[in-house]
Amino acid sequence: MENLGEFILYSxxxxxxGALVTIVVTVVSLLLGFLLGVPLAIGRTYGSRPxxxxxxxxxxxxxxxxxxxxxxxxxxxxxxxxxxxxxPAFQIAIPPFPAAVxxxxxxxxxxxxxxFRSTIQSISRDQxxxxxxxxxxxxxxxxxxxxxxxxxxxxxxxxxxxxxxLKDSPITYLVAIPEMLxxxxxxxxxxxxxxxxxxxxxxxxxxxxxxxxxxxxxFMLDDKLKIPGFELERR
Amino acid sequence: xxxDLLKLYKYQLRRVFMKKLIAVIAMVCVVTGVLFAGGSxxxxxxxxxxxxxxxRPFEYREKGEVTGFDIDLMKAIGEELGREIVVxxxxxxxxxxxxxxxxxxxxxxxxxxxxxxxxxxxxxxxYFVADQxxxxxxxSDIKLNSPADLNNAKYRIGVQNDxxxxxxxxxxxxxxxIKKYGKYIECIQDLENQNLDIIVLDKPVAQAxxxxxxxxxxxxxxxxxxxxxxxxxxxxxxxxxxxxLKKVMGSDTWDELMATYFGA
Numbered sequence: 001m002e003n004l005g006e007f008i009l010y011s012x013x014x015x016x017x018g019a020l021v022t023i024v025v026t027v028v029s030l031l032l033g034f035l036l037g038v039p040l041a042i043g044r045t046y047g048s049r050p051x052x053x054x055x056x057x058x059x060x061x062x063x064x065x066x067x068x069x070x071x072x073x074x075x076x077x078x079x080x081x082x083x084x085x086x087x088p089a090f091q092i093a094i095p096p097f098p099a100a101v102x103x104x105x106x107x108x109x110x111x112x113x114x115x116f117r118s119t120i121q122s123i124s125r126d127q128x129x130x131x132x133x134x135x136x137x138x139x140x141x142x143x144x145x146x147x148x149x150x151x152x153x154x155x156x157x158x159x160x161x162x163x164x165x166l167k168d169s170p171i172t173y174l175v176a177i178p179e180m181l182x183x184x185x186x187x188x189x190x191x192x193x194x195x196x197x198x199x200x201x202x203x204x205x206x207x208x209x210x211x212x213x214x215x216x217x218x219f220m221l222d223d224k225l226k227i228p229g230f231e232l233e234r235r
Numbered sequence: 236x237x238x239d240l241l242k243l244y245k246y247q248l249r250r251v252f253m254k255k256l257i258a259v260i261a262m263v264c265v266v267t268g269v270l271f272a273g274g275s276x277x278x279x280x281x282x283x284x285x286x287x288x289x290x291r292p293f294e295y296r297e298k299g300e301v302t303g304f305d306i307d308l309m310k311a312i313g314e315e316l317g318r319e320i321v322v323x324x325x326x327x328x329x330x331x332x333x334x335x336x337x338x339x340x341x342x343x344x345x346x347x348x349x350x351x352x353x354x355x356x357x358x359x360x361x362y363f364v365a366d367q368x369x370x371x372x373x374x375s376d377i378k379l380n381s382p383a384d385l386n387n388a389k390y391r392i393g394v395q396n397d398x399x400x401x402x403x404x405x406x407x408x409x410x411x412x413i414k415k416y417g418k419y420i421e422c423i424q425d426l427e428n429q430n431l432d433i434i435v436l437d438k439p440v441a442q443a444x445x446x447x448x449x450x451x452x453x454x455x456x457x458x459x460x461x462x463x464x465x466x467x468x469x470x471x472x473x474x475x476x477x478x479x480l481k482k483v484m485g486s487d488t489w490d491e492l493m494a495t496y497f498g499a
Binding site for chain 2: 006010011013014017027028031075076079080091093096134144145148149151152173174175176178182183185186187188189190192193194196221224225
């Protein structure tokens with residue numbers, strides 16, 4: 001740390017790189033969670049009893065276990081699957097980035113499934129019945145009538161989920177993903193701990209900025225999709 | 236009439252959602268694609284080195300990059316083997332699991348060769364010999380005559396998880412309050428905050444902290460530990476690494492490394 005200006009420059013660059021990684025990890029995880037969460041929620045509400053039960057187990061497992069365990073299962077655990085079947089040479093090797101995204105995304109899918117389930121159930125059953133009586137098939141009615149409305153009502157819940165995933169993303173440090181907080185710790189390390197909150201506070205402000213941005217985006221989406229005078233309105 | 240309205244409504248919603256969804260998904264695919272493609276365009280085969288920065292002078296961060304004695308040593312070995320070195324920085328206590336599952340190829344983290352660790356990984360020949368040391372605040376008036384004095388209920392001792400320092404205090408200072416941290420930096424922070432009285436750590440690292448932080452080294456615990464590089468059990472890499480390590484240790488590069496990091 002002979003040169004303060006140089007130190008600050010490298011720190012800002014490192015944290016900027018970290019912020020990009022954080023954004024990518026968060027967005028990809030959320031999308032994965034969305035793509036898995038939607039069928040889960042529909043299966044849970046409209047599926048047969050065994051299907052619904054299995055989904056309940058899945059949700060329970062991923063909501064009820066610490067994220068770190070989920071992450072380690074995907075990163076380390078899957079390499080041990082061969083041993084379970086007496087064939088240690090067989091390994092499922094997932095590189096750090098996909099493992100991190102899978103762990104965060106699958107955990108998020110369990111939460112998102114719950115968000116969608118509550119909104120699907122908030123759409124009156126009469127609408128579904130009416131759609132069926134108009135000649136739609138079961139799936140047409142579920143997707144075109146019920147789910148598409150539920151999706152719009154899910155936006156507030158998803159806003160919250162997005163911020164949760166954003167702030168869960170630092171655990172990917174454990175599999176050596178260079179996200180923002182990891183970079184911050186690296187900077188603290190490179191200064192031998194001479195700076196500590198001088199790094200952590202600006203970084204948390206950056207997290208706040210990302211949180212604010214994601215909220216803004218979701219509110220804009222909500223506004224855009226709002227149908228004036230139709231059904232429920234925000235506020 | 237109602238049917239038409241329904242159709243229109245359905246159509247509108249679907250159009251808006253689908254367009255947005257497709258756009259977002261496409262964007263993310265492109266971004267991740269670029270991210271993945273970036274790392275895999277080397278001709279040389281990669282050698283993934285796991286380490287845990289924060290162990291100066293062996294591995295630490297400077298200008299955002301992980302560097303240090305171990306990293307430079309691995310670079311020299313990589314040159315011998317004709318392989319590209321990729322450094323992955325993680326917590327020290329995750330390294331053994333990472334190398335034995337193959338997520339990293341080799342550990343270069345000032346890791347002491349111990350029998351317990353040998354059960355899970357294979358070590359190369361030793362490349363460094365070190366002792367443990369006792370580090371306290373500069374203003375501290377703690378006086379120790381022998382390592383046995385540490386076994387005292389009035390001391391709060393900080394160590395890094397899964398290090399030989401941690402094993403040593405577990406075995407020899409069980410009466411003291413032992414606190415385990417993920418990184419030594421956090422120990423130093425807590426030492427300055429008066430939440431710890433003593434840190435037990437490897438001597439070269441203690442000397443580096445002594446130079447840079449308001450701390451002093453008051454005692455050396457002669458443990459005579461050897462650092463080795465660790466690979467997965469029965470890995471064919473071990474022989475190659477041993478050969479390359481021997482070659483590097485006999486070359487001028489080694490003297491330069493020692494001079495740069497230890498001034499010897």
